[in-house]
Amino acid sequence: MIWLSWRQQRTETLIAAAILALLTVAFVPAGIHAADLYVQQHVARCVDRQTQACGFVVGNYVLNTGVLRGLLDSGWFNLIPGLIGVALATPILLDLENGVVRLAWTQSITRRHWIGTKLGFAVGTAVLAGAGFSALFTWYEIPFDRIFGRWDKFDFEWLAPVGYTLFALGLALAVGVLVRRSAAALVVAYGAYVAARLFVQYWLRQHLVAPLSATWGPRSAGPNLSSAWVISQVPSDKAGHPFSGGAQVFQACVRSNGDGFKGVSQACMARHGAGFTHAVYQPASRFWEFQGIEFALFAGVALLLISFAAWRVLRTD
Amino acid sequence: MTAALVTDGLGKRYGSQWALRDCTLEIPRGSVTALVGPNGAGKTTLLRMAVGLTRPSAGSVRVLGLDPHVDAAEALPRVGFLAQEHPLYGGFTIAEMLRVGRELNPGWDEEAARARIAELDLPLKKKVRSLSGGQRAQVALTLALAKRPELLLLDEPVASLDPLARREFMQTVVEAVADRELTVVLSSHILADLERVCDRLVILAVGRTQLAGSIEEIVASHRLLTGPRDEAEDVARLHDVVRESHAERQTTLVVRANGHVYDARWTVHELDLEEIVLAYLGQDAARRREAVLS
Numbered sequence: 001m002i003w004l005s006w007r008q009q010r011t012e013t014l015i016a017a018a019i020l021a022l023l024t025v026a027f028v029p030a031g032i033h034a035a036d037l038y039v040q041q042h043v044a045r046c047v048d049r050q051t052q053a054c055g056f057v058v059g060n061y062v063l064n065t066g067v068l069r070g071l072l073d074s075g076w077f078n079l080i081p082g083l084i085g086v087a088l089a090t091p092i093l094l095d096l097e098n099g100v101v102r103l104a105w106t107q108s109i110t111r112r113h114w115i116g117t118k119l120g121f122a123v124g125t126a127v128l129a130g131a132g133f134s135a136l137f138t139w140y141e142i143p144f145d146r147i148f149g150r151w152d153k154f155d156f157e158w159l160a161p162v163g164y165t166l167f168a169l170g171l172a173l174a175v176g177v178l179v180r181r182s183a184a185a186l187v188v189a190y191g192a193y194v195a196a197r198l199f200v201q202y203w204l205r206q207h208l209v210a211p212l213s214a215t216w217g218p219r220s221a222g223p224n225l226s227s228a229w230v231i232s233q234v235p236s237d238k239a240g241h242p243f244s245g246g247a248q249v250f251q252a253c254v255r256s257n258g259d260g261f262k263g264v265s266q267a268c269m270a271r272h273g274a275g276f277t278h279a280v281y282q283p284a285s286r287f288w289e290f291q292g293i294e295f296a297l298f299a300g301v302a303l304l305l306i307s308f309a310a311w312r313v314l315r316t317d
Numbered sequence: 318m319t320a321a322l323v324t325d326g327l328g329k330r331y332g333s334q335w336a337l338r339d340c341t342l343e344i345p346r347g348s349v350t351a352l353v354g355p356n357g358a359g360k361t362t363l364l365r366m367a368v369g370l371t372r373p374s375a376g377s378v379r380v381l382g383l384d385p386h387v388d389a390a391e392a393l394p395r396v397g398f399l400a401q402e403h404p405l406y407g408g409f410t411i412a413e414m415l416r417v418g419r420e421l422n423p424g425w426d427e428e429a430a431r432a433r434i435a436e437l438d439l440p441l442k443k444k445v446r447s448l449s450g451g452q453r454a455q456v457a458l459t460l461a462l463a464k465r466p467e468l469l470l471l472d473e474p475v476a477s478l479d480p481l482a483r484r485e486f487m488q489t490v491v492e493a494v495a496d497r498e499l500t501v502v503l504s505s506h507i508l509a510d511l512e513r514v515c516d517r518l519v520i521l522a523v524g525r526t527q528l529a530g531s532i533e534e535i536v537a538s539h540r541l542l543t544g545p546r547d548e549a550e551d552v553a554r555l556h557d558v559v560r561e562s563h564a565e566r567q568t569t570l571v572v573r574a575n576g577h578v579y580d581a582r583w584t585v586h587e588l589d590l591e592e593i594v595l596a597y598l599g600q601d602a603a604r605r606r607e608a609v610l611s
Contacts, residue, residue: 004420004421008406098404100404106397108421317365
């Protein structure tokens, strides 16, 4: 049964391996280059420093590390764990669709054994592929994470990609046992994967743990947000409420000496209740907590979906 | 020794439709049984329940004394099954198909399987996808036989084959039966395919068993009677009437005789197996018409 599972899943496994190999070929040289450059250009001394000179150093560094990082920034690579997960479901779905399961289920092994081995193989491969994906980008991002904080590429690092791959696999299996048309099932499952990822990324994730907030005045530097995940940062009054009457206050507090603009009086701004900043954010220290939640969420739903698929297969007449 | 296949009030319902209903039969070991019936009579459903692919909605089925669902791990190695569409992994080579058989069956007979493939003149490296329908059926049968089952269930095995391939397929079955102790049940809606091979017959119609027994006994007991119309009822009191048709004064009956038929007013003809089966299936069609009308 192990040989059969491998033989039937060979194409999909090779596709996943090819995708990862392609990414490795592209990102490993770029990652080595980025790590070298980080040392050569003394970027480390500019971490957490907001001076103009450091802004120049960091900007220059990112520019010199090449286009791949920009490609990663675009977010398109988020589609890859889903592709791999969905692909790994296809051998099982095709077997069910074209009735060849009636061959496997009338050999000497039980159906439970069959589905157990098949799912074990698919899940194992999905975990390995997700881990490979994650390992590559977690490594590649080391210098960038130091500069921008680890939140920046949260869904490419550590546990999260493993959860995504499993989730896509579970979705494809669950939809597949329901609709019984593999091609349609894969399309629907992939659409659902993308929708779920967008929903979590842009809405759910920030609500998982109540974010911190801070309000600070013009004379204070405020909390260090350089490696935090800043959900919002807006001009506010002293109490942290969004400040709206900006234009009038600004006009009232402009200091001029008759022939030109000289600056804004911060004391005047404060008197009018302006000049404060309100930020809502998740601190860098919560990175692991969020990784854990994200993984548990996606892998947990995947487990439910895969169990459902197995249950349906066992009950198939 | 327990029978090879026993069903008792076996039924399967899909939604509100019964695919098979109230089927009670017993197939003795060592027999080769033809399961005959029109399309939709429940032949496939019966065989699938026997091998544990489908769960019964009513009644029970036992193969070699085992429940194919509860005792699947014990029953499966002893039962061979060949589905109607001869399922095989299309992208596999024949050698790989044999490996599937070897990996999934503890009783696998590699030598016999390879000998059979060689006999068929099929290269081991050939992909299953590129086989003809007849070759595909033969490879599927080779797999089912190399498992060395005690009971072999073949669902419409030759329906999709041309006459030559049918003949070759049936020849393989005959040889397998001659080789060793093997019980075979094969279904078909074409009796001609089965008559040479089988020694027992089960007729399934309207999802129920209509007739089951040895072919010899069935042929010996059925008669065609032609006689006066007003005395048909007297005959029905003595014998089971399978089918009747009336002309103005004359009646023709197909009966399953209980004992000898002798009556000077009735002419008695023997029937061959095909005529008998048609009489039962005709009765089925008539009943179905009635059901529609009522």
